[in-house]
Amino acid sequence: MADSCGVKIPIGPQHPALKEPESFLLTLNGETITDAGVRLGYNHRGIEKACEGRSYIQDIYLLERVCGICSHSHSTCFIQAVEEIAGLEIPKRGLYIRTLVAELERIHSHLLWLGVAGHEVGFDTLLMYTWRDREVVMDLLAALTGNRVNYAMNTVGGVRRDFTADQLQDVLKATDILEDRTKHYIGVATEEITFVQRLTGVGKLSHDDAIRLGAVGPTARASKVERDVRRDDPYAAYAELEFNVATSDTCDVYGRAVVRLVELMETYKMIRQLVRNMPDGPVAVKAPRKIPAGEALSRYEAPRGEDIHYVRANGTDKPERVKVRAPTLANVQVVSHMLKDGNLADMPIVIAAIDPCFSCTDRKISLRTAGSATAQPVTWEDLRLRGIAWHRARGIDCTRVNRRIAEGGRA
């Protein structure tokens, strides 16, 4: 196919393979990708800035909406930093419930991923079945917390709801069903020949590259990088749980699928331990409205990898700075590396294999004029002036209105 030599094809910002707006510019030689460029930033929502204008309690609900799937991850990660600054001792039962919801969230996230992976390689039957079974855990979460996503379980000092003994029994029942189904999917993913053929040897990421490019989560673990915050730097109740860190040495998409499935089996083990050893007592302690000055960094193993939140407090009821580093940001550099020299047909599954969540990822730290190489940090005032100029250029001028408001204020 000499005619398509050096063809550039745009994958995104809108493309059926992508569930969120994101742009990949692929250079093709026939069906082989010779170069891949990634462009982020279509989903910037200004969440970090919004956090600075709200109280800690309001920020929990805002940060829960960073991601629609790992919502509990972000709120827990944030709250851990705040609790560290405030020096709060969280009751054991609160930590156990937090961990239980976190692991249930991991189940629904990994089952969702398996379905998406099936869809990306044209195996829609897997998508339909995994998403059906995912309803079991979604219903369970709704029964436990009141919501299918964005559970609103966390509060500064603990969790907002206690679970009854009956509810914990329901968790065990659902876990049995899910474990049974997951065993079936392990069979499908490792035995169905067309599926295995599409995943094996695709999106290669060597052990050294995974470390060099800073991959996190299942993407790194599938390249034999044994990193898991839950074990390396235990938070919540993880220090008291027995579990193995799933890894694989195949360094390809197949390994990433296997790692996620094995992780599910470990999760079921953890849930049983959590329910069995659930201590009695209160679920939260009273937290002060104003958090003393200080700063903290919190790490959390989200289903997609390590999530990091940084919080700086200044003694008021609002944080001075909140920084969110979602796991996808760590993995997105890896994607363009994995796409290179790959096949166009493997593009969707290679991108999907990091379980990307682009809207979680988009943060702005500097601005650059299109085409120029130099970037400069942006101040709030710069952005304001830029916004005013942008609107003025389009005929929207608020100068008079502003002046009138200012005069009215003076009078």
Next chain:
Amino acid sequence: MTAAGALSQAFYILVFPGFLFLAVFSMVMEYVDRKLHAKLQNRVGPPWFQPFADFIKLAAKEEIVPRDADATIFKYMPVVALTSTVTALFYIPVWSTSAPCRFEGDMIVTLYFLTIPTVTFFLAGWYSRSVFSMLGAARAILQMFAYEIPLFLSILAPALLANTWSMSSLTEYYRAHPLHILFNLPGFAIALVALLGKLERVPFDIPEAETEIVAGSFTEYSGRFLALFRLTVNVEAIVGATLLAAVFMPFGLGHGPAIGFAGYLVKVLLIVVLLAIARTVLARLRIDQMINFCWQIAAPIAFLQVLVNLVVKEILM
């Protein structure tokens, strides 16, 4: 030709078993395929009129021709595709051992007519001048070279045994020697697989892989033209199934039109069900895997089938 003869000829071509019958029948079979696919996937599936509703809705929509596209080819390709597919049916025996039209060599013509739609998909995609269409077009033609050889060989083998190049004579031969069908079973399996490739269905839906190249050749198509292309694919499924039924399952013929027709419906239904199951349980292959499969597994089996039939013929004659 008398007026009555001309009328009956027109009826044959336009209504039954020609265009109108094929269009309606293919949409009913599309429903069967979609409903079964949905049921196997644990979904509810569409209501019975969904394929008709889709067609009417698409036909009523505005059609947009891309500025860079070759407008003539863009507009005419759907018509050429549909016409050639419908024409292919006239040489295939449906409910008796005799097709509406027949001559020695009509088998070649049928296969030729069935190849044209793929070529039109290529031209339509290539002249749409969009990257996704052009990639889809290149994949369609590449895939054609892979499945066409096993398909032709596996259909050639039964013809060698029957010592004819005519579809009608072929069915007559197998009606006289029903047990000889058993020799052709491996060929039937290969032909089914190749038909999956021709219809661009999972696992061979590579030319229109949604998550990779949007809709392949059809990316730029809309409105009436897209409706015609979709109808072509549906009709192609029916004509392909009819061809396989005539070559590999020529039983139940010659007992009058009613039994013959009922038998025909059952055979087509069986093939549609087999195709639906295949696309439910398999994932999409990559183009290189597809070509390797066709050349390294399907083509050798089809060759073997030809050899077996040649040997059997020598022994029997």
